[in-house]
Structure formats: structure tokens, C-alpha cells
Amino acid sequence: MDVIELLVLFAVLQLLAVLAFAISPYVRPRRFKLKGSHVIITGGSSGIGKAVAVEAVKNGASVTLMARKKAKLLEAQQEVEKYVQEGSKQRVNIIVLxxxxxxxxxxxxxxxxxxxxGPCDMLVNSAGVSCSKAFVDTDIEEFENVMKINLNGTVQATRAVLDQMMSRQRGRIVLISSQAGQIGLYGFTAYSASKFALRGFAESLQMEVKPYDIYVTVNCPPDTDTPMLQAESNDKPKETQLISETAGLFQPDVVAKIILKDSQRGVFLSYVGLDGFLLKQITCGMSTVISTAEALQQVFLVGICRAIGLFYLTSFDKIVHKCKREREMAAITEKNKSE
Structure with a gap:
């Protein structure tokens, strides 16, 4: 069998796999409606969490905002309540947590x-912290704190709603990850570790709860204009800053609309922007899909996207090496001045 015959055979096997998928009775989730639903949002006092609350209320849901600081929660509550539909039974509650x-x-x-x-119909795990330091500059306690909040906090919130969702056989669970949860980046050893961990948790959880018509969505946004990003930028390494800029900056309301749209449809891996699309194909792995179109995309685009990704990785490596040389030259110049 020559190379051409092998390629044809491979293509046929791919198509057969897609056809087998297309007739699966377990693929497509039922449409989820936000109107009349109760959406609970952790980290709901600012950033993406607050933006999701606004969009949820615009679509007829009641929301509970959870965060650590009561003052910020009260401000967010007032802002979100402006979008409550006149004459509706919608409510916006807050809980310090x-x-x-x-x-x-x-x-x-x-x-x-x-x-x-009432029962939680959708949980949006938006509570989280960032850490943008090289690993050698990161205290172990700081690393553990990032894992505790980003991973353990998400696990605990999800566990708190799951029994009720399973008994009702209805629900959506959203995990806010990051593009740094799809590709490890300079300065994000703690942050990426916590976000990568969410993916493994989500894939296993999805397989457990799918028979109960509960769908998990992992959203992986790039840099988003939030207070967390602004605080992170204060001491972000130059390498991290330059690499992050390649994906652009998005507004919270744009990300929020995508999150709600994808979670309603039951999409597992939710992306934002062109770079997000490329990363979704490259990192699809063994994650579940909900349509033949999504399966076809992954089957036929993963190789192409991987090739593009290699160019990205090369450019990132160049940035890191260039910054290293700049630091070394700066150190030599400083030493010469002091002599």
C-alpha cells in the first residue's frame, strides 16, 4: 500500500468516525432557557462575573452574586438591578462568601x-485570582493560594449545587478558565497550573453528569479588561506582557455574552477570538462535542492549527530569549557604572 492509498484510507476512516458520531443518541443537549432561571455567580462583584450577571438578567434570569467584599457586592447589585425587566419577578441577591x-x-x-x-439552574464559577511571576520568584505559599482559590474554590462551589441539579436533571455549570489554561506561558506557572487543573476536573465531571442533562462549559478567555488584569499588570514580567498582547484585549461584556450563549447550548470548550478558536482545535483532546460541525472542525483542522501554533511558540521563545539578553546587558551596564 503506497502513501496515497494510506492517506485515502485515513480520510475514509475519519469520515466514518464522524458519521458514527452523527448518529449517536447522546450528543445534542436540550436547549437551556435563561428566562425564569436562577443563576448563581461566584466572583460576581466585578469583571467577567458581574458582566455575566448583567447579561443573565437581560435574558430574564434572577441572579445571586457571591464575593468576599460586601461593599463591592452592594455596588454590583445596584448596577445589575438596573437591567431587571419591568413587571417581572426577577431578583438580584448578594451573599458574602x-x-x-x-x-x-x-x-x-x-x-x-x-x-x-429557588434551585440553582446555572452556576458560573468566576471567582479567581491571578499570579504573574516567574516560578523562581513565586513563594510556595502564593502558589498554594492560587490553587486553593482557582481550583478548590471552583470544586467546592460546584459540589454545593450538584446534588440538587442531578435530582432535578437540569443544569449548567460554567468554569472560567483562561487561554493560560490551554497553553503554559512564561510567568503563569501558578495560574496556568490552576486553570489546566480545571480542564481535567471539568472533563471528568461532564461524563458523570451528562446522563442527568447537566452540561459543563469551560470558557477560556484571553486578556479581559477587568480589575484583576489591571492589578496583575502592576508587576507582570515583560515576557508575560509581550506574549499576552498577541491575543488582544477583550471587554467583559463580550466575554459574558459568549459564556452564556455557549453554556445554554451545552458547548464544553468555549473560546473568545481567533486565537481562542485556534487553541480550541489544538487542545480539543478527548473533550465532548455537541454537533457534527464541531466534530468536523476538530477532525480536519487540528493539524493545520497545530502548525500555526508552532509559529506562535517560536515567537514566544524569541520574546523570552530577547528579554533574557536585555536583562543581562542591563546588568553588565549597571556593573560597569558602579566600577
């Missing part, structure tokens, strides 16, 4: 939310 606190407190906060507005 640190999702990384002991589980009993997290569980109690969610019970309070449910007692006020």
Missing part, C-alpha cells in the same frame, strides 16, 4: 441562595 473557605460555610451560603431564589 469566600469560595476557598471551609466547605461547610460554602455549602451554607448556597443553601441560603437557594432558599431565597
Amino acid at each position: 469566600d469560595v476557598a473557605d471551609e466547605y461547610s460555610k460554602v455549602e451554607q451560603a448556597f443553601k441560603e441562595a437557594v432558599s431565597e431564589l
